[in-house]
Amino acid sequence: MPQPIYTVAHITAEPSSVKDVYEALLKAVEETRSEEGCLHYDLFRVLDNPANWTMLEAWQSEAALVKHTTGDAFRALSRAIEDKATIVVFRLAPVALNSGEHSTIRPSFWIGNGLP
Template sequence: MANLTIVANIVAQPDQVEFVKSELLKLIEITRTEEGCINYDLHQDNENPAHFVFYENWASEALLQTHLNNDHLAAYMKATEGAVASFTINRMTKLG
C-alpha cells in the first residue's frame, strides 16, 4: 500500500496566532518519533499568519490513527480549545 499523505489546515483566531503556533510547534518533535511517521512538517502562510498547514506522510492509516489518538494530540486539542477558528484534515494519495 502507498504511503498516506495528510494535509491538515489549522486557522487560529486572529488574537491567538502566536499561542496556537507555540502549541503546534510542541507537536513536531514527539510526533516525528512515532512509528509510521515519515515526515511531519509545519508551515505558516506568508500572507495570512493565522493559517498553518501540517504536511505529513504516514506508513499506513492504522499508524495515523494511533497518532490521532495519542495523548500529546489530546493535550494540544484541550490547550487550544477556543483558540482555533477552523481545523480540517485531508487524506491524500500521491499520484506521481
C-alpha cells in the same frame, strides 16, 4: 509494502490566539516526529497570513495514523487549540510523485500569485 497515508491539515488561529496556537503546533511537531510510523510531520506558515499554517503529514500505514490520532501528542494539541483555531484536514492519494509517475490530471491553469 503498503502505500503511505498522506494528510494535510489547514489551521487558522483566532486573531487573539495566534501565539498560543503556534506554540502548541511547534510542540506537537516535536513530539509527533518520533512517533512510530511517522514519515513526515512538517509545519508550514502561510506567508501572507501569520494566523494560518499547513501541516503536511505522511504515515507508514493506516494503523500508524490511527495510533497518532489517539495518542498523547495529538490529544494535547487538540486541547491546547480548542476554541482557539479551526482545522480542516484532508486525506490525500498520490497522483504524481517525484518517482517519475505521471499525473492523470493535467491542469491548464496556473496556480500561484495570480493567473497569467
